[in-house]
Ligand SMILES: NS(=O)(=O)c1nc2c(F)c(F)c(F)c(F)c2s1
């Protein structure tokens with residue numbers, strides 16, 4: 407039975423098929439800003455990233471949303487909560503909801519944003535492959551960026567939106583002709599929260615160091631409407647991917663740290 411986001415195959419039943427989904431360091435979480443500890447040594451080790459601009463990146467319809475494969479040997483994410491290891495960009499994707507009143511996976515003091523972009527990186531210092539890294543507690547680092555709905559469309563997101571008509575059905579893929587620079591997805595304010603968590607989709611491996619930026623970026627309602635036109639099926643039947651976010655999971659006794667870069 408394929409997992410999804412409907413009542414019969416959604417987050418509430420994932421743990422039946424994917425035991426890790428019931429673990430103690432699951433993601434997303436509600437970011438309770440009053441308990442976030444300002445961790446001084448995060449300030450010292452500044453989070454640094456360097457991405458190459460790339461054209462002809464492949465975008466695919468996974469059936470659960472769109473995903474851009476960006477294996478970037480030249481990209482590096484390091485510092486902040488990542489210790490001495492270097493993480494490399496593997497892919498980026500997005501989560502959204504049926505309306506713009508919901509859609510993000512992380513929430514901030516109970517507030518959901520209209521969507522959330524995930525830039526997925528893996529620890530190339532310690533591991534030989536993405537798949538191997540996903541089996542270790544410090545294997546992946548995911549940057550989360552919230553979407554706010556506004557009047558100005560996001561040019562970088564527009565490069566994604568313009569390809570969605572070619573990947574309407576699950577399994578379809580195409581190359582993005584435009585040059586994509588992942589740096590442009592990041593907000594201008596670089597303050598973030600960080601905690602130890604998991605993949606937010608099955609198999610929900612507990613292998614992610616989460617870094618969630620405080621400041622959202624702006625997209626338009628029209629851009630989100632285009633996301634919701636993707637089909638979860640490979641053809642004939644049309645079941646639109648109108649929501650693909652997991653609700654917050656218990657933080658438990660995990661530390662939630664913040665850095666006001
Ligand atoms: N939403 S997420 O936590 O960023 C995230 N989930 C997954 C996942 F379930 C996978 F199977 C996978 F291969 C990934 F690369 C990611 S990345």
Ligand SMILES: [Zn+2]
Pocket residue numbers: 499500501524606
């Ligand atoms: Zn994600």
